[in-house]
Amino acid sequence: MATQILMPALSPTMTEGTLTKWLVKEGDVIKAGDVIAEIETDKATMEVEAVDEGILSRILVPGGTENVAVNTPIGLITEEGEAASPVAAVAPKAVAAPAAPAASPAAVSAPPVGHGERVFATPLARRIARDKGLDLRQVQGSGPHGRIVKADVEAARPQAPARPQAPAAAAPSGRAGAVVVAQPVPTTPFAPGSADFTAIPNDGMRRTVARRLSEAKATIPHYYLTIDCEIDNLLAMRKTLNEQVGGNTKISVNDMIVKALALALVKVPAANASWTDEAILRYAHADIAVAVAVDGGLITPIVRAAEVKGLATIAGETRDLAERARSRKLKPEEYQGGTFTVSNLGMFGIRQFAAVINPPHGGILAIGAGEQRPVVKNGALAVATVMTVTLSADHRVIDGAVGAGLLAAFKRLIEEPLTMLL
Numbered sequence: 001m002a003t004q005i006l007m008p009a010l011s012p013t014m015t016e017g018t019l020t021k022w023l024v025k026e027g028d029v030i031k032a033g034d035v036i037a038e039i040e041t042d043k044a045t046m047e048v049e050a051v052d053e054g055i056l057s058r059i060l061v062p063g064g065t066e067n068v069a070v071n072t073p074i075g076l077i078t079e080e081g082e083a084a085s086p087v088a089a090v091a092p093k094a095v096a097a098p099a100a101p102a103a104s105p106a107a108v109s110a111p112p113v114g115h116g117e118r119v120f121a122t123p124l125a126r127r128i129a130r131d132k133g134l135d136l137r138q139v140q141g142s143g144p145h146g147r148i149v150k151a152d153v154e155a156a157r158p159q160a161p162a163r164p165q166a167p168a169a170a171a172p173s174g175r176a177g178a179v180v181v182a183q184p185v186p187t188t189p190f191a192p193g194s195a196d197f198t199a200i201p202n203d204g205m206r207r208t209v210a211r212r213l214s215e216a217k218a219t220i221p222h223y224y225l226t227i228d229c230e231i232d233n234l235l236a237m238r239k240t241l242n243e244q245v246g247g248n249t250k251i252s253v254n255d256m257i258v259k260a261l262a263l264a265l266v267k268v269p270a271a272n273a274s275w276t277d278e279a280i281l282r283y284a285h286a287d288i289a290v291a292v293a294v295d296g297g298l299i300t301p302i303v304r305a306a307e308v309k310g311l312a313t314i315a316g317e318t319r320d321l322a323e324r325a326r327s328r329k330l331k332p333e334e335y336q337g338g339t340f341t342v343s344n345l346g347m348f349g350i351r352q353f354a355a356v357i358n359p360p361h362g363g364i365l366a367i368g369a370g371e372q373r374p375v376v377k378n379g380a381l382a383v384a385t386v387m388t389v390t391l392s393a394d395h396r397v398i399d400g401a402v403g404a405g406l407l408a409a410f411k412r413l414i415e416e417p418l419t420m421l422l
Contacts, residue, residue: 002057002076002077002078003052003054003076003077003078004073004075004076004077005036005050005073005074005075005076005077006070006071006072006073006074007019007039007061007068007069007070007071007072007073007074008039008048008070009070009071010039010041010044010046010332011041011332011336014041014070015069015070016067016068016069016070016204017039017040017041017068017070017204018039018040018064018065018066018067018068018204019037019038019039019061019062019063019064019065019068019074020037020038020039020040020045020063020064021037021038021063021064022036022037022059022062022063022075023035023036023037023038023047024036024037024056025056025059026056026057026058026059027055027056027057028055028056029053029054029055030050030053030054030055030056030077031050031053032049032050032051032052032053033049033050034049034050035047035048035049036048036049036050036056036075037063037074040204040328041204044328044329044330044331044332044335045327045328045329046331050077052077053077054077054078054079055077055078055079056075056076056077057076057077057078058075058076059074059075060073060074060075060076061073061074061075064149064151065149066122066150067122119136119137119148120141120146120147120148121136121139121141121147121148121149121153122147122148122149122150125148125149125150125152125153127201128150128153128154128199128201129148129153129156131199131201132153132156132199134153134156136148136153138156139152139153139156140152150201203296205294205296205297205299206296206297208297209297209298212358212359213356215359216356216357216358216359217356220357220359220394220396221394221395221396222354222356222357222392222393222394222395223392223393223395223400223403224354224390224391224392224393225390225391225393225400225403225404225407226352226388226389226390226391227388227389227391227407227408227410227411228386228387228388228389229386229387229388229389229410229411229414229415230375230384230385230386230387230415231253231370231385231386231387231414231415232384232385233415233416233417233418234253234256234414234415234417235253235370235385237256237417237418238251238252238253238256241311241312245312249312249315249316250315251311251312251314251315252315252318253346253370254290254318254342254344254367255311255314255315255318256311256414256417256420257342257344257365257367257414258288258290258303258306258314258318258342259306259307259309259311259314259420260410260413260414260417260420261286261288261306261340261342261365261410262286262288262303262306262307263286263307263409263413263420264406264409264410264413265286265307265339265340265406266286266307267409268402268405268406268409269282270282270398270399270402271340271362271363271393271398271402271403271405271406272286272339272340272362273339273362273397273398274339274360274361274362274397275360275362275394275396275397276360280397281360283339285304285305285307285308285339286305286306286307286339286340287302287303287304287305287306287337287338287339287340288302288303288306288338288339288340288341288342289301289302289303289335289338289340289341289342289358289361290302290303290318290321290322290341290342290344291341291342291343291344291355291358292321292322292325292326294325294326294328295326299325299330299335300335300338300341300358301318301321301322301324301325301330301334301335302321302334302335302336302337302338303317303318303321311420321334338358338361339361339362340361340362340363340364340365341355341357341358341361341363341364341365342364342365342367343355343364343365343366343367344366344367345366345367345368345369346367346368346369346370346387347369348369349369350368350369351368351369351371351388352366352368352388352390353366353368353390354366354390354392355390355392356392357392357393357394361394362393362394362397362398363391363392363393363394363397363398363403363406364391364392365389365390365391365410366389366390366391366392367387367389368387368388368389368390369387370385370386370387371385371386371387372384372385372386373385373386387414389407389410389411391403391406391407
């Protein structure tokens with residue numbers, strides 16, 4: 001009996017993904033554990049292993065197919081000499097041709113879409129074509145059975161947008177069988193006069209980032225606390241440590257910030273928590289998520305139990321995690337979970353900003369640039385390197401006094417960095 005290869009769920013929140021490519025071809029003999037395909041989720045590209053052995057008798061979803069739902073059959077494994085089941089029995093929704101809607105008696109007089117021609121295209125290809133003002137009837141499809149896919153419409157030359165047709169006259173009120181012709185979705189850009197624009201399709205990562213940030217701002221009662229930290233001592237200690245460590249391991253200011261935040265959360269454990277409707281979850285370790293900008297979005301790999309790790313270890317982990325995050329090679333357990341987030345835009349010269357909380361974390365620390373500023377010391381004007389830090393906190397979990405205590409503990413560790421080594 002043929003065994004179906006199903007689209008795997010590579011994370012608890014995954015509902016669909018892109019079958020990037022097959023690493024085997026039809027007719028190949030595969031064994032359990034063999035890597036057979038690559039799947040791209042909203043966060044990473046991961047390898048898929050075969051769970052059964054046999055012959056890959058049929059590929060149901062070709063490489064490069066987007067929006068493949070979890071548990072959709074993507075291939076068939078059969079034993080030698082066994083016939084594969086018909087494709088139609090397991091055809092995935094992601095590559096199925098759109099069904100023609102049944103025409104109602106009242107609408108038979110309306111002209112069919114495409115003037116009688118049925119255009120086979122994926123939903124993503126249709127959306128991109130609409131944004132670019134393309135007529136799909138003029139696009140040559142390269143997908144299965146000539147279906148138009150994303151690459152076809154991206155390669156096609158945009159056409160001048162068609163002039164909207166006048167709406168059909170509505171039947172008098174109360175008259176049965178009234179027909180209203182729907183108007184096409186306009187492709188005119190939002191800003192008047194800016195006719196030239198490029199439509200960039202939203203990939204899975206961008207959609208996930210947009211959804212999570214919208215939910216965070218809509219459902220989490222943010223409040224913000226800001227504090228200035230003098231970092232001259234920290235910079236001097238970093239220089240000394242890097243001279244002692246040598247080699248390829250270089251400790252960054254951000255590594256020291258991760259360590260200081262982890263220790264501050266140990267000192268103020270009420271801040272190391274998350275909200276649920278049933279209870280506040282207070283964590284035993286400070287698992288610090290570090291925001292990393294990648295093409296098309298943002299990902300937050302996690303330094304686990306950062307409070308017990310040395311600065312050199314944290315430096316090595318963050319560098320490795322960031323490199324694999326940018327190439328989308330992280331494992332789900334490396335970016336899911338965590339207890340608090342650090343977002344650092346200081347390297348871009350940003351002096352101060354407020355970040356959006358990354359659920360389920362109770363807060364996020366926004367780090368600005370260290371810059372020389374005038375300060376008053378012992379009644380006299382002096383110059384110090386000052387870094388502005390803003391805490392965004394979930395008021396359901398972290399009360400104002402707790403948030404202030406966390407920032408105070410963080411400031412002491414940053415300004416007296418030797419205490420991190422105690």
